[in-house]
Amino acid sequence: MHPEPAPHPPAIRAAQVHQPAPFPPAATAPAPLVPLQPDQVPAVASIVLPDGRIVTGYAVHPAQPEPVAMKPAVSRAAVNIALGGIGFAAVCGGLFLLTAFIAALTAFITQLIILAAVIFGGFIAVQVLGASGHRGATTVNIRKAVIKRNHFHG
Structure with a gap:
């Protein structure tokens, strides 16, 4: 059982190109006409x-x-992240200025309190220490008082 030899291929002829005539449109349902340019x-x-x-x-x-x-x-x-970073930097700068202002104000108030304490303390010291002599002093004699039955006998 030998296989049959394959038939020889038909002779290759040159391809022929025909331009057929188009079919006429169907009479039952006319297709809408779309205007086309000849080159299209x-x-x-x-x-x-x-x-x-x-x-x-x-x-x-x-x-x-x-x-x-x-x-x-x-x-x-990326644009939103960059804008958020710029806004955060602006806020941080403002917060830094605010904290610097608060610190300076606190230092100023502290210095005013210390100055007031020094001036007032100096005034009190002059009053107490300046009257240490007997010039113009008032002498008060304290006697023994007797209190009998809610009446003062002095």
């Missing part, structure tokens, strides 16, 4: 293959991809 009407071509089959169709142009929307060079998240 697609060409219909028929090709006769070497084995005798006829292929008819339109020329297919490669599909153009949809234009992609341009993406920004920097993402929105």
